[in-house]
Amino acid sequence: MGANTSSKPPVFDENEDVNFDHFEILRAIGKGSFGKVCIVQKNDTKKMYAMKYMNKQKCVERNEVRNVFKELQIMQGLEHPFLVNLWYSFQDEEDMFMVVDLLLGGDLRYHLQQNVRFQEDTVKLFICELAMALDYLQSQRIIHRDMKPDNILLDEHGHVHITDFNIAAMLPRESQITTMAGTKPYMAPEMFSSRREAGYSFAVDWWSLGVTAYELLRGRKSILQSRYKSLMQTHFPKRPYHIRSSTSSKEIAHMFETAIVPYPSAWSPEMVSLLRKLLEPNPDQRFSHLSDLQNFPYMSDVNWDAVLQKRLIPGFIPNKGRLNCDPTFELEEMILESKPLHKKKKRLAKKEKEMRKCDSSQMCLLQEHLESVQKEFIIFNREKVKRDFNKRQANLAFEQTKDPQEENSQNNNL
Known part of the structure; x- marks a missing residue:
């Protein structure tokens, strides 16, 4: 070649x-x-x-x-x-x-399909890392609009990275977006609202984060669960709402108004409380800023500088012996x-x-x-x-460190 x-x-x-x-x-x-x-x-x-x-x-x-x-x-x-x-x-x-x-760590969808069970501490760190990424995107006026396990990749150490900006949107200041875009099971209620012309903003990504975290904690259904599929869907679905890509927008809007999200008793009350804040149907009351998480009692033990520097070791490390x-x-x-x-x-x-x-x-x-x-x-x-x-920084630093006396003598010569 x-x-x-x-x-x-x-x-x-x-x-x-x-x-x-x-x-x-x-x-x-x-x-x-x-x-x-x-x-x-x-x-x-x-x-x-x-x-x-x-x-x-x-x-x-x-x-x-x-x-x-x-x-x-x-x-x-x-x-x-x-x-x-x-x-x-x-x-x-x-x-x-x-x-x-x-x-090389593979995406989270792949690991769910491989029946990986993500422990609560692992999901908690994922939430922290993804929240820092969403906070950064928000500072750049970017809404991702397709946050889901398929679009979250792991590095070889198990840290998460958001990918696929194919349907991301740049939000002009003091405005909202009205176009429908995303993957239905992860899209926020305001995107299906009958008042959709009012628009939506950065909070939709935080809803998707909540759905993703819920799904990671639930894991893929075991063989035993699949035998009682209808029962499991009624009580413990793999996502908070039983929404498919074929479900109509009208059905989804009705679901958000009537359905109750089930939370398994094995999950800690603190994690459930956090998920409720991310899965709050009202975007104005939903957690949608990094500061919301940082001030939340469940996150009081998190060293956020260590999170950003990837010094915290995730509970799940991808298999290095194969391509994930x-x-x-x-x-x-x-x-x-x-x-x-x-x-x-x-x-x-x-x-x-x-x-x-x-x-x-x-x-x-x-x-x-x-x-x-x-x-x-x-x-x-x-x-x-x-x-x-x-190069520009080096030139600027050089200009700032010039001897003032030398500059004065040059000016005098001029």
Whole structure:
């Protein structure tokens, strides 16, 4: 694969834009509707990352280009210990690429499916870490809108990181959002309200945090529980409300008004009290700030500086002896994928020839859209941003430490 197969790693100019040739593709680890994720290694630094690549043509056909651009714009302005941070974005004729933190601990949905039982202390730390991430997003005027176990990744030490800003929204000051977006079982009551035109704000993410924490404490149903499925759903569902993606908005709104959330007696009263505060239907009374948690008696023993610095050891550590994801992704990429990443260069050369022969109006229109994506795509390099920032800081520090007498003599000479 050109640069990737060379025995000696190439030397790249630090001012050169990062591109596909700067990485070695190691293995596939996930996929979405029009994008896939693989583990990569940067050739010069040998650092490992996750690389998400999205097919431009599929994005155009599904009208998803604006969402991708919005996600890129949001992620470029964010950096936090409990987020999956963006490092590079670039493109070629076929795909758009996002290179982000590599987290090998798997997502929380995967671990629930593996029948992991999360202890209360573990969930309590998860809540603290996620609350710090939500507080940071709030300071940046960002609503995530899709907080759920699927979008929370663990690092190798068991700390949580929020990912997938595909439907996140930037909230203008002194305003609220009215558009419906999210995954129904995790969406807050105000998003289904008959007065939805009144809008919603940051509190919706804290509701989703409450639903996620409840689900983690409940764990996946055992075989014994599944035999008495209807009974378990009535008394102890895996989430606080029995909502499916197919449940209508009207049914969901009625459920929030009438259903009572059950809390198992095995849970501590303090944890139940906290969950009630996060699952408060009225957004004005719901816990929706980090200070709400910090002032809550159940959290009085938490060292928040230690949380932020990841000095507290989680009660669940992912298995380091295996990749914590579905192994079929690798198989699909190798066997079933019609456009595998490792054959990209040959494919692009062939595609360029075909595009020159563009003879149908439909193909030409598609080509126009693809060219528009090419022009508007946002290239990003966090490494370069940090380097430039450090240079500016060094220059500023140098200016401030200049000898005043020397400056005076220079001024006198002038």
